[in-house]
Amino acid sequence: MSDNPSDKVQIRIKENGSIRVKGTVEIINADxxxxxxxxxxxxxxxxxxxxxxxxxxxxxxxxxxxxxxGK
Structure with missing residues (x-):
């Protein structure tokens, strides 16, 4: 895992809303x-x-x- 701050992913739970993901991630299915x-x-x-x-x-x-x- 990188220690470069620009490579980090931030996940924020918005009040009575969505889960906001900032950064690049892979979406992986159940398989x-x-x-x-x-x-x-x-x-x-x-x-x-x-x-x-x-x-x-x-x-x-x-x-x-x-x-x-996270309301």
Whole structure:
């Protein structure tokens, strides 16, 4: 793993929203295959997105996270 700050990935849980990923990561399916390499994107955590695992904004005004889970 690199110690270069520009290579680091940051994951932020947005209040009552998506999981924001900043940096470049490989998306790997259940079989262990890389299906995509992606940079700076949001993951769905409400279950409403039609673009899962990515967020499409469907959570707006419809999703409230459980207490202690990043609101």
């Amino acid at each position: 262990g295959n890389v299906i995509e390499t992606k940079s700076d994107f949001s993951l769905c955590r409400c279950g409403l997105s039609k673009e899962k695992p990515f967020c499409d904004g469907s959570h707006k005004d419809k999703f409230v996270a459980a207490e202690g889970l």
